[in-house]
Amino acid sequence: MHVSEGGVEIEVPDARDGASAGTGDDVFYNPTQELNRDITAAVLRAFREREPRAESYLDAMAASGIRGVRAAAEGYDVTCADLDADAVELAQSNLDRAGNGGEAVHRNANALMYDEVFDVVDLDPFGTPMPFADPTFANTRDLVCVTATDTAPLCGAHQKSGIRKYGCLPQNTDYHPEMGLRTLLGAMVRTAARYDKAAVPILSHATRHYARAYLELDERATKADELLESTGFVYHCEDCLHREAERSLVAHPPEACANCDSTRILEAGPIWLGPVSEPAFAGAVRDEVTEDFGTAKRARKLLDTLAVELDTPTHFDQHRLCKLWGRSASKMETFLETLRDAGYDATPAHYHGTAFKTDATVAEIREVTAALDPEA
Ligand SMILES: C[S@@+](CC[C@H](N)C(=O)[O-])C[C@H]1O[C@@H](n2cnc3c(N)ncnc32)[C@H](O)[C@@H]1O
Known part of the structure; x- marks a missing residue:
């Protein structure tokens, strides 16, 4: 099946009749992630202005290579990696057809990231990105883009899985997309800190189906310490929905709700309590959205909201x-x-x-x- 997205043309397997328009008929392509990919293309444009040395881009879980093809169209020096040989063949043919360069490699992304340094790494796995977090933060130079689709563990609906994956206690509240995003960001910030790096969230968004974040890397350990001070706990009253946040490495939950005296207080954390986006960067990304993006209207609306959204830790x-x-x-x-x-x-x-x-x-x-x- 032929797909036109954001000014690039690719072939993906035809989901309707099972026929393969490329090579492997089970290579993954999700049309509903177009908004996510359109925003990534705009981020890559805006980030180039912010960090002109950023040149190499790894599409670490490439599947059809759509992210890599779009990054190559933005002038990045692209590598697409996948564990699936059919995906690698399809990604290479899509890169070749687009004619903007780029190489697809049949590698485990973790091994590749320990072998080679990339300026920008894009993690887009099935489910949680945590199995890929260590090599990503050990070796990436400038920017980490990450999608997590395991929203139930992230927001505490599948709490034990959330605890295992993210090393924190998430809670299922009425602000579950934000709980999920902050669970993800907390785990990213802590993983980067293990390598004496600060991973600063410069743009993030979340829906019921996924959380997406862009983290700019800073190699100063003091900056990593500073970011850890923006992690902590949310205390949530199950009766009146009052909530309080505490920036701390240790939780000090109240015995009773300050608003209604209920003792039914949920404690969540440690999660990220700092800003999830940088307003000026959200505005710069918004200015890079062009009419050839299929989701231009939705992307601009989302980015306009992000540019002014308060940075309170819950909604x-x-x-x-x-x-x-x-x-x-x-x-x-x-x-x-x-x-x-x-x-x-x-x-x-x-x-x-x-x-x-x-x-x-x-x-x-x-x-x-x-x-x-x-x-x-
Ligand atoms: C969700 S799909 C990627 C979708 C794609 N980025 C897009 O935008 O359409 C996840 C891909 O990761 C690949 N994958 C899984 N584990 C991997 C690993 N350790 N290294 C590289 N690729 C991996 C799978 O084969 C699959 O093609």
Whole structure:
């Protein structure tokens, strides 16, 4: 099957009739990840401005090679790696067809990353990226791009798996996409720190199906120490949804909720509590989205949201709060405007349409927005 994406043309196996348009008919290609790949192409453009020495790009789990083909079109010196020989053959033929150079290699990405240094490494595995984290942070020079699709372990829905994979205690809350993203970022920051490197999140986004993060590397151990100080714990009241965050290597959970006195407090961590994106970089990436991206409109909307989203470590869901309080929900803009008029910061959060961030506590949100549903 012929696929046109972001100005490049590739062949992928035809999922409908099982026929192979390339070589292997079981080589993976997921059309629903186009937004993720469009944003990656825009990140690669914006990162070039930020770090002009960045030249080599490893598509570490290439499958059809779509990420590598797109990176080569952006002028990067591309290597596509895959364990599957059919994938390597298909990726090489796609690189050749596009004519922007690039080599596909039949290698285990972990072994390859210990052998060779790349400026940019893109991890896009099935499920968790943790089995690839050590060589990635040991050897990558400038930027790590990472997707994790194991959202249930990440957000605490499959908690034991989350604990095993990410070395922290994730909890299943009403802000599960953000819990997942911060579980992933915490594990990335800690892994990089083992190699005396700081992995600074410069852009991140999450949906129900995956978390995606871009981490800029800094070789100063002092910077790695600084980042570790932005990891810590969230304490979440299961009754009133009040939450508090504590930046610390050790948890000091409250005995009871500061808002409602409940003792049903969930403790999550250590997770990343710092900013998940750098506003200026999100804006620069947004400016690199071009009309030949199939998801241009969605990508710009997402990046616009990321550029202004508050960096509080959890988001709220208006519908969840209104249900708890027996109120009808309001239009998001009206709800946020009400908080702002009362002197709080409040922005939409990119996780979904009813998600928002604010510096108000749950009690303050309840009080300030009460007039929006006088019947309740
Ligand atoms: C989710 S797919 C990659 C999708 C692709 N990046 C895209 O955007 O369409 C994961 C790929 O990783 C490959 N893979 C799994 N383990 C690997 C390893 N240790 N080294 C290299 N490739 C691996 C699989 O063969 C599979 O093709």
